[in-house]
Amino acid sequence: MNILVAPILGALCAVSVDGGSLVLQADVVHGPEGPIENGRILIRDGKVAAVGEGLELPDDGHLIELEGHLSAGLVAMGDQTGLKGEELDSTRQVMDGADLAFGYDKTAKGWQAFLEAGVTAVLLTPKPGALVGGRTAVIKPAGAVVQRRAHLHVCFSTAAFKRGVAPASYPGAISMLEERMAAPVGGFALVSKGLGVLLAAKTRSEALRAVAFAQRHGLTGALSGVARAGDLADEIHAAGLGVILPPIATAADPRVAASAVALGKKKIPLSFSLGAASRSPHSLRLSAVRCIQAGLDRDAAWKALTSGAGEIANAPVGSLTVGHDADLVLWSGDPLDLASRVERVWIEGKQVHGDDDQ
Template sequence: MLILPILVSALAFSAPATAAVSPAAGSADSFALQASRVHVGDGRVIENGVIVVTDGAIRSVGASAPEGLSVRKVDGEIAPGFIAMRDATGADSENNETTRKFTPTADVARAFDPHHPAWAHLVSEGITTVVMTPASDRIAGGLDAIVSPATGEIVKRGVALHLGMSSRSISNFVEPTSYAGLYAHLDRHFADAADGSPFAQARSGATRVMMEALSKNEVARAVAFAKQYGLTGAIIGAPEAGDQVDLLKSSGLGVVFEPLDAGDRADVAESAKALRAAGVPFAFASDAGTHGPAAMRMTAATCMRRGLDAQGALAAMTKTAADMLGVSASHGTLEVGKVADFVVWSGAPTDLTSRATHVFAGGKLVHESERSSSHHTHR
């Protein structure tokens, strides 16, 4: 495997005006880029691949471009934009909801602030799609939404019912104050779910669930709960999921790993390897609000340094995430008809030494980095 020196790529690609990389002259909204590698996201890698974008969607990905379209060569590797399975950037206000644990119909998309300056940092790290969730200390805090921070678009509302089933949801000040109480409340809501309520929709499979659970005990309880009510979706947290592979496999649930804190043991790395080997889907949260925009990439890199293969890490941040959210028809891989969210990396997309030189969301260039500036330019 070649290691592409940053120097070479930076020099080879002369600093362009924005216009040169977006729509070529003559065509309304079409352009084509060729990179030394195009990672489709599902494991396929096209050497010297060309990606063609029209009207914000991918027109083609392959070895060549259609006639009549000028192809701009970029140094580096193209990969789908990363999908962060949880991030609360710009939604600090949502942490104020401390008095009520149950607000199941709350639509978190309403807290989305596309103009928040912190989004730019996230985008500059190659994250084009983010799942916004209610705070972790709520039990049924509301419905997750998928947003595109770069374009300001709400991609999909009501994508999952977010359930907090970890110790974070239990406090001494608001009921319920125990696990038993938490499950009693949840049982009541799910068992007596009114038609059309988020709980009923979760039971019927119309809506997914995202369950926060940390310790092995919490994870086991969450899995049992999901089985009991026939829920699909994923567990967020589960750093020791590697010890519960069989249980998770039998549940059909996926796992979303939280970013590592400096003081956390890297159990996540071992778990990621185990889940990959067993075929249990997993993805990553970014939590840039508390951990910073590069935390998701760092967590993935930590897993790789412990043995997770690069494709596994890439899939977790792209295709698998999209599958978990049920938006794989439009997101997650670079295939015809899907949304043109992709990143030009100066090297391997999962390598921390790579930088996102260009980020496209919805076919528009939303981020471009210059090597020597002290601030990243953004849209």
Template sequence: MNRPLRVLAWLTAGLLAALPATAQDWLIRNATVHTADRAGTLPGTDVLIRNGRIAAIGRDLPAGQAQVIDAGGRPLTPALFGGITDIGVEEVSGESSTVDAALALGANAADMRVRPEFDVSLAYNPDSVLVPVARIEGIGWTLLSAGSRPGGSLIGGQGGVVRLDGSLDATGPRALFITLGGDGANLSGSSRAAQWMLLDQLRDEARGKIAQESQFALLTPAGRATLSRYFNGQGRVMVRVQRASDILRTLRWAQSNGLSIALVGASEGWKVAPQIAAAKVPVFVDALANLPADFDELGATLDNAARLHAAGVQVAFYLSDDASHNARKIRQVAGNAVAHGLPWEAALAGLTRIPAEVLGVDGQVGARIAPGQRADLVLWSGDPLDVASVAERVWLDGKPVPMRSRQTELRDRYLHPDTGLPRAYPSPAH
């Protein structure tokens, strides 16, 4: 097969994998229903799906015209949150033309222009190969990240919540991303102390206290309008920060300026867990972080999530390493947190209900199993927080998701018995 035909076949396969099946009513019978809601876990329970919504939950529900699936007692959960990723805005991390996740406008801090109006979700591609790869692993939605890199600024821009349903209109509320501490030092004159000076200036610009024509101004008119919304509490600000002392400064600064923040990372969050809880600030943690990866994370520990939860902090999860291509590992992150003291139900909530509430999409994504909620559901072979379990069936808006991806197609192709044809050719059976 020549190169143009191979490319066409690859694109066609991706498009077909993204198309949901026809909607119909379903009755999932005899499941262990993990509601991620007040009802908790309901063994031997039926879930009726009608018109893309959960119509009823109970035992011995009448099927009517619904197609019946016998779960055989297996776990049923809401579709999972995939963490903070670049799914759909990054295809091949080593190929810059396929990466749209970060904005770089200058070569050094002196050239820095802060552009909070930058919205990475405008580059989202629902036909990305990574979408079905994540979806067949039980992941129904994610938060697109607006990252920073050399030449950028400590305010990376805006990301957005995205449903992985293959639709062209999949993006939900935006969130602003800020990087502080050691990770942001190269974006603020090589000093974390300068970050607070710059943030105070940006606040003053957004509030009109510094003239747009000032030679020291860092924001465009659009940037001022965008930042002003967040300073008025209209939208969540995701702050990447790790060190305990930086976390405390972040909490105080956010409170004094009326920002609605969530912490991302917070490897040393357990050290200041009572203060985080008192500020009612949620935390997105990577429960696999247990080594001092840098001087900001000397206190990293596997029981960070458990300690934060015990203090009363809302805990959700994310992956700090290659999150886009390995979003499936988000279950391992939550499972590790359980192994180190986090209650199982709290871990499931950290993959479903809690991130939905924090990001303002509870009801827009099926993050709970309750009547009236969107039927975004996953039937698992076993404990969903055990990496030995797999997603057997996935529904988004009550539509069964084709359990195919570029990876499964490659697996099936090259595990197929030898047909006598060169490996570049499709099997005659296909």
């Protein structure tokens, strides 16, 4: 028997929510310690209270028996859906005070597509264009802000260079960043106190500059946007950074998926990005499957879609850990089988997508 229970639960019969506890049972539950056949998830006050097989139904509980696989929701990294311009200012290259959470519009079109793809959390990041694009945020599609300050976004690519606005070169950009690290205020003061950084780059040389900067200052966080980051697995591992992998389409260069395998062998934390608001959220699973086909361990790929992404985002999302919000997805089959479809989605224990929405 495999059961995870919140320490404060005591006897399960004492657990209740508004109107009673909710217990979801599925053919397979993808729990924190692996798949559980005929598993159950106990939900109380919108949070995961217990996960396992053989959970007894509380006296005030309501049992829903489901066919399929039940898992934590997916986490999409690096998207701009719903932003209303908080991240845009063509006159400034350092916007460390910009807070993307303020620009989040939960009523924006597009959020339904995330739920249909099984995505229950999104890391909002600025569009490329500023050396320092502000503080990233973790939100739930058309829902709450989970983490207002996930990282400080720093761009090491040429997208940060604009005519007539400093910096105009890589040395100038590094110099500007070093000045702010030496006398930290605003977002840099938060970094000096432990806020992670999200380092955006494209090419190998840009990635090396970003990794060296992080290592020089002992920064935590992740490297984002580098298609072949695996070529720098040793350097990234030495810096203690995670990696947000770019979308990997069916026709992508095979070396991109192979790069994820190299990162996985080094146990570097991984996650997957959408890269653009126009990209379908369904591409997250495609990216993961492409990496599995290249040799990435299935468990590592699943973690990159869920709890590993949550860890990189510095937010309690993508996991069925006891005490986390009950953000769940019911799949028709194995979620890493692209033929499987999303049947239902719950956020904080409330069904928000699927048949008989309630």
